[in-house]
Amino acid sequence: MPTTLADFLLQQQDALMEAWEAEVRAMPAAQALSRLALRDGLPRLLEVVATLMRERPRGRVVSGMGPIPDLHALERLGEGFNLRQVVTEYRLLRGCVLRLWTSRAQAAPSPEEERVFHEALDEAMATSVSRYTRARERTLQALDRISTAALGSEDVAGFLPRLLLVLRETVAAVDVAAVLLRDGDMLRVESVVGEGLEPGARVPVGEGFTGTIAASRQPLLVHEAGTDAHVAERTLREAGLRALYGVPLVLDSELLGVALMGSRASSELSEEDLLLFRAMAARATALLSQAQAHARERQARAEAEASLARLRESEAGLRRWEEVFTRLGVGVAVMSADDNVLLDVNPAFARMHGYTPEELKGRPLEDTFAPEARGALPRHVAAAHSKLSHEYESLHLRKDGSRFPAFSHETAFRDASGRVVQRVATVLDITQRRAVEVDRQRLLAAIEAERARLASVLDQMPAGVFIAEAPGGRLLMTNRQVEEITGQPFQASSPLEDYTRSSPEVLHPDGRPYAPEERPLMRSVLHGEVVRGEELLLPRADGQRLTVLVSSAPIRDRDGAIVAAVATMVDVTERRRAQEAALQAALFGERLIAIVSHDLRNPLNAIQLSATQLLHSEVLAERERRLVTRLARSADRMRRMISELLDFTRGRLGGGIPIQRVAGDVRAVVRQGVEELEAAWPERSLRVQVGPGRYEGQWDADRLLQVVSNLGGNALQYGPPELPVTFRLSDAGDAVVLEVHNGGEPIPPEMLPRLFDPFRRGTSAGHAGGAGAGLGLGLYIVEQVVKGHGGRIEAQSAAEAGTTFRVTLPRAPPD
Amino acid sequence: MEISVPGVGSVLVVEDDADLRAAVADILEDAGFEVHVAENGQDALHVFGELGHQGERPGLVLLDLMMPVMDGFAFMAHVRADPGLSQVPIVVFSASVREPPEGARAMLRKPFEIPLLLDTVAGFCAQG
Known part of the structure; x- marks a missing residue:
């Protein structure tokens, strides 16, 4: 049996610790701890106390305890013990030692030993409480700052840098701090303060310093990061760090990431700093988790809102379609595929059939078809099923028995297996369109009749006729004469270019070929030109070359636009x-x-x-x-x-005898002519009678002298020598009248109409004999001269009145 | 028959028809005119040249229009362009025109008769 309390503490250490452990485990904070963690530095403490008791009085209790109470306090703070529990531990230890001593030694310890024992325990308790309190104060402050830092930002990216800044400011030895977040099997550097790690760098879980912490979920401390085998990460090794400490960030057994802190100056980190770091990491974990939860919630909310918006939109879309269905002017019917029953119809469909939509729903589609049109229905249904969509016209039936033509477009809808489940038909009442179509047909027939009439009229025309439409010059119509003239068969409606190309040798009169657009018809079609009688040379199929005159003109509509052109061709x-x-x-x-x-x-x-x-x-x-x-x-x-x-x-x-008019007096001309005749016929009597009035005018005096001379010569030649020849002038306003008269035998009536024909001679040779006879051109020339003056000449001859030639001469040339 | 003509001078008769030229020349010579003859315009210019060498100049030219080698129109154009000749009066005789062409003082329409020929020539030569 030990004789001193000190021996007892050393020899019965296990028994003491077991008894103590049994009592301490009653505290909730102690229950989760392993035996080793629970005992912590306390066995060592008992050894130190025993040593102090033996060394008494040399030993100094206050300074002899070493760092054990300090460290124990920090451990307990880290393990979540409150101050009362830390104190209770020491109280229970004291109670256990004293109780076991009393029961086993059967004697009281020496007073001196007992005093030292109590003093040592009191001192340890005081040190622990003090240390605990101080450390907790610092931790609380740091956590408070972390919380404050976290308050400002809900997202991880915002709050992590602040957290690390707080850490570095709180722990003086820390040069570098970083947080890595787990992303599947990788850890990614999320945030860094100080130098040594690159944000965004990735480390696999299980590898290197950080990966080991993540895999083991245990804190890890190395003292020389540059050389320690744990540190495999190149950046960490080269960051010039000595002490490097990492803790896993674990929440509810889920690893969120790893937090690191390192020191360049020191290879050691104080227990308090490590504790503080762990506490901060724990708090950061909670905040991280919270932030991630926030982010997830935000995302979920956003997704929910988006899906809600989609839902609203689709609801609006659906309503819109309902609206369309209801208000559409076109009839719409939905039919079941298997029995052709109307599942739904829109008001337009019902209205056009004379029903309400409710009356029609559930009825067979067939009811809306005229009985005579129902036979074709199965064929249309089959077509819609096989083609997916099918269009057809048929006769529909109204409720009142009347019918109307309708155009239907049916679309088949299929399920995932491809089976047609229903069909939708849009139905249009085409009564109007039919009426228009009938009108159109009638109009077309009328146009065709007009065209036929035009063609027959054109065929009767003595000229070739072409009609071509604008703008291309397509030949619309030609007549028979074109073919007769050219000797080439026509294909009506062939473009003019084709036609002109088929006869490329159309030439100008000088032999130059025509360009297609240069031809009269094309000029009228293209430019609206009116061509009158253009001469061109046209080769016939038989090799003959024709000269044709082509005229063409545009045909314009009411607005003046050229719609066609017509050309005529005359050979x-x-x-x-x-x-x-x-x-x-x-x-x-x-x-x-x-x-x-x-x-x-x-x-x-x-x-x-x-x-x-x-x-x-x-x-x-x-x-x-x-x-x-x-x-x-x-x-x-x-x-x-x-x-x-x-x-x-x-x-x-x-083109007639040339007349050169000069202003003059016709009386002078007559007198000269009479004088010359008197000289030639000295034995004859010639009389000149000039009536009152004007005798000036524009005439060709030489030619008029010829008239006087010829008429006078004739009168002298054919009149009897005993009777005079009379020249009578009278003013007839715009004209002057000259009459030459002789008596004697009249001119035979049958000769009068041909008196002025050339090469005519009187039946009697006259009194001048053959010597005066000319070619019989005298009267012809007289008439030509009179006509050249714009005048006229008449002859009257009768037995009693004799013969008179009456010449009417306008004073001025006709306009 | 004596025909007295006041102011006798020289006349150049330009006519390609040899008979007509000779007939005209005879009539004018009988009437006391000095007559030179030429077959055409070019020949006439040549005659002008020869007379010029002798210091002479015709007082009148009787000119036919339609002639070979150089016709009357071309001859008149030459004469008009020559300052030494442009003052010589020209009377044309022609069957094809009715008015004296530019450059001619008067005209005798073929066929003309002797009194008209002599009157016309005497009128110009008297003036010259």
């Missing part, structure tokens, strides 16, 4: 040939005129001049003088004949 090949021949004849005539007027007159003039000169000679005998006189008279006759022939030729070929 003028023959006409052109005749004109060409006439031109050649005219040219020949011109040459004849030149020959007659110039080449013949020169020798004639030479004969005349020479004969006259000879007559003036005094050496001629009487016989020779008669011969030369005959020569001169014949030359004179020849001169007159040439002159008449020239005038006739000019009149025939040159």
Whole structure:
């Protein structure tokens, strides 16, 4: 048996601790602790107390306890013991020691030993309480700051950096602090203060320092992070850290992440700092969890709101469709696929059939069809089923028995297996459309009739006719003559370009080919040009080249827009040939005129001049003088004949005898003519009667002299020598009238109408004999001269009145 | 028959028809005019040139219009362009025109008769 309390404490340590443990376990805070954790530093404490008791009085109780009570207080603070429980532990230990000592030793300890024992326990208790209180105060302050820091931000990203800042400010030795959050099998650096870790860096759970803490869910402390085997993370190894401490962040057995703190200056971290760090980590865990829960809740709320919004939207959509269904002007019916019963109809469908929607629901679709149209219904149903959608027209039946044509579009709806479950039909009453269609047909028939009439009219036309539509020039219609002229069969309605391409040799009169758009019809179609009588050369199928005159004009609608163009084509090949021949004849005539007027007159003039000169000679005998006189008279006759022939030729070929009007007095012309006639007919009596009035005007005096001379010559020639020839002038306002009268035998009536024809001669040779006879062109030339002046000439002849030629001459040329 | 003509001078007759040219020349010579003849315009210019060398100049030109080589119109254009000749009066005789063309003082329409020929020529030569 031990003799001293000190020996007893050392020898009965296990028994003491077991007895103590049995009593301490009654405290709730102690129940969760392992034996080792529960006993903590207390066995060592008992050894120290025993040593102090033996060393008495040399030993100093107050300073001899070492760090044990301090550490124990921090442990207990970390394990959640309250101050009373910490004190109760020491009280129970004291009670156990004393009770067992009394029961086993059977003797009281020495007073000195007992005093030291109590003093040591009191001192340990005081130290622990003090330490506990101080540490708890600091922890509480730090946690308070953490809570304050967390208050401002609900999200993890916001509050973690503040938490770490608080940590570094609270624990002086800490240079680096970081929080890593778990993301599946990885840990991701979420937030860092100080240098050594990169935000966003990832570490697998189970690897390295951080991964080990996460996998074991136990705190881990290393003293030289740069060399310690636990620290595999390169960044941590190279961060220049010595002490490195990490704790898992665990809430309700779920690992949220790992918190780290490290020191560059020190390889040690005080127990209090570690405790504080653990406390802060625990609090951070709660806040983290809370923040994550917040985030999840926010997300869930957002999702809920979104889905609610979708729901609302879809409800609105549904209402909208209902609205459409109800208000649609087109009839809509929903039918079951198997028995063709109307499941639902909209008001429009019911209305067009003369029912209310309720009356129709549940009835067979067939009821809405006219009996005579029901036979086709199965076919339409089958088509809608097989094609998914089917359109058809049929005759529907109203409630009152009347019928109406309808256009239906049916769509089949299928379930997931592809079976048709129902069909929807939209139905349109097409009564109006049918009526319009009938009208249209009638109109078309009318147009066709018009067209046929137009075609037959066109076929009767002597010209070829083309009608082409704008804007492309498609040929709408041609007539028979086109084919006859061109010798080419037509395909009506072929574009004009096709037609023109099929006859590419259409040419200008000078031989240049026509471009397709240059042709008259196309010019009218394209530009609205009106073409009048354009001449072009057209090859016939038989190789002949025709000359045609083409005219064309646009056809415009009420607004003036060109809708078509029409062209006519006349074959003028023959006409052109005749004109060409006439031109050649005219040219020949011109040459004849030149020959007659110039080449013949020169020798004639030479004969005349020479004969006259000879007559003036005094050496001629009487016989020779008669011969030369005959020569001169014949030359004179020849001169007159040439002159008449020239005038006739000019009149025939040159478009009439040329008239050159000069202002003058017709009385002077008449007097000159009469004087010349008197000289030629010295034995005859000529009278001039001039009525009152004006006789000025615009005329060709030389030509009028010819008129006076010819008419007077005729009158002298055909009138009896004993009767005078009378020239009578009278003013007729805008004209002057000249009458030449002779008595004697009248002109036979049958001759009167052809009096002015060329190459006519009187039946009697007249009194001048053959010597005065010309070519019978005199009256013809007179008429030509009068006509050239815009005047007229008439002849009257009767037995009693004699013969009168009456010439009416306008004073001025006609406008 | 004597025909007295006041102011006798020289006349150049330009006519391609040899008979007519000779007839006109005879009549004018019988009437006392000095007559030169030419077959056409070019020939006439040549005659002008020869006369010019002798210091002479015709007092009148009787000019046919339709002639080979150089016709009357071309001849008149030449004469008008030559300051030494432009003052010589020209009378044309023609069957094809009715009015004296530009550059001609008067016209004799073929066929003409002797009195008209002599009157016309005498009128110009008297003035010259």
